[in-house]
Amino acid sequence: MAAGRLLGLRPAPGRLHRCVGGLPATVRPTFPTGRAKFCRYSIRSIPPLGGVGRRVPRAAQAAMGGDLYALDFDGVICDSCGESSLSAVKAAKVRWPWLFQQVDAAMEEWIVEQMYTLRPVVETGYENLLLVRLLVEIQIPSVRKSSVADGLSIQEILENWLKLKPTVMDEWQEDRESLVDLFGRVRDDWIENDLSGWIGANRFYPGTADALKLSSSEVYIVTTKQSRFAEALLKELAGIDFPSERIYGLGTGPKVKVLQQLQKMPQHQGRTLHFVEDRFATLNNVIKEPALDNWNLYLVTWGYNTQKEREEAAAVARIQLIDLPDFSKQLK
Numbered sequence: 001m002a003a004g005r006l007l008g009l010r011p012a013p014g015r016l017h018r019c020v021g022g023l024p025a026t027v028r029p030t031f032p033t034g035r036a037k038f039c040r041y042s043i044r045s046i047p048p049l050g051g052v053g054r055r056v057p058r059a060a061q062a063a064m065g066g067d068l069y070a071l072d073f074d075g076v077i078c079d080s081c082g083e084s085s086l087s088a089v090k091a092a093k094v095r096w097p098w099l100f101q102q103v104d105a106a107m108e109e110w111i112v113e114q115m116y117t118l119r120p121v122v123e124t125g126y127e128n129l130l131l132v133r134l135l136v137e138i139q140i141p142s143v144r145k146s147s148v149a150d151g152l153s154i155q156e157i158l159e160n161w162l163k164l165k166p167t168v169m170d171e172w173q174e175d176r177e178s179l180v181d182l183f184g185r186v187r188d189d190w191i192e193n194d195l196s197g198w199i200g201a202n203r204f205y206p207g208t209a210d211a212l213k214l215s216s217s218e219v220y221i222v223t224t225k226q227s228r229f230a231e232a233l234l235k236e237l238a239g240i241d242f243p244s245e246r247i248y249g250l251g252t253g254p255k256v257k258v259l260q261q262l263q264k265m266p267q268h269q270g271r272t273l274h275f276v277e278d279r280f281a282t283l284n285n286v287i288k289e290p291a292l293d294n295w296n297l298y299l300v301t302w303g304y305n306t307q308k309e310r311e312e313a314a315a316v317a318r319i320q321l322i323d324l325p326d327f328s329k330q331l332k
């Protein structure tokens with residue numbers, strides 16, 4: 001099956017059909033999936049002049065023109081907050097089973113609800129696990145192992161996560177790599193055992209799938225998600241067989257480095273560069289890098305950021321706020 005092949009999972013005949021059949025009409029694939037059909041999509045690519053590594057003549061650069069979009073995935077293309085929160089609860093139960101002995105269904109529901117509010121602070125998926133544990137520690141004093149949980153409010157987590165994160169990781173003696181690995185494994189298990197349930201916990205923001213399909217620009221996905229998950233969602237939720245070499249996922253380096261890589265590619269010379277993000281801090285990192293001065297930067301108004309961050313971004317000359325209808329229009 002397509003999803004299984006993408007994710008390196010066991011084939012599960014009939015699964016994709018059931019899953020796609022259950023999706024709302026707006027996200028149903030409009031044509032058969034499969035790599036052979038990719039030519040029918042309109043993520044059109046101008047072939048590199050002279051091949052990789054050869055310098056593109058200036059006149060040819062001017063003639064090429066066109067736009068290049070580097071798009072974040074979660075919070076720009078895909079609303080994965082429900083999925084990532086549920087995956088985090090599943091993973092936290094594996095990692096700290098004793099922590100959940102006193103967590104009942106009502107508290108679990110409360111945790112998932114708070115995760116929606118806290119989503120803007122999450123840069124990489126594994127942080128969801130830390131937030132889940134912190135929320136449990138706030139609620140249940142007897143399981144508390146961090147010095148910060150007592151009396152901590154959701155607002156304080158939102159405002160101070162960058163300081164709280166290293167503190168709790170240290171106090172819980174956790175390391176990033178094993179949490180990243182666990183989070184990935186829990187997702188893989190969920191996908192393998194309940195593909196339609198996993199896909200159903202995600203949704204594409206209205207219009208983004210069509211905008212991707214119809215885009216006449218060079219489009220790349222630059223995400224902190226593991227590439228295989230982004231690729232699977234593009235395929236299964238939107239019917240887009242997005243080329244894997246155009247997805248820069250977790251492990252391909254910081255976004256500022258990926259943007260530098262993209263702008264250096266000979267086939268991208270002369271293009272107008274656009275980077276679309278929902279995380280204000282990531283855009284600020286781009287601004288700090290003089291080599292990225294040519295990128296147009298956009299903070300989306302529909303993703304995982306706060307009103308306060310949008311107001312701050314509006315005051316930064318380099319950043320444009322963009323709403324969903326304008327984004328779809330611009331990408332097409």
Ligand SMILES: [Mg+2]
Binds near residue numbers: 074075076
């Ligand atoms: Mg994002």
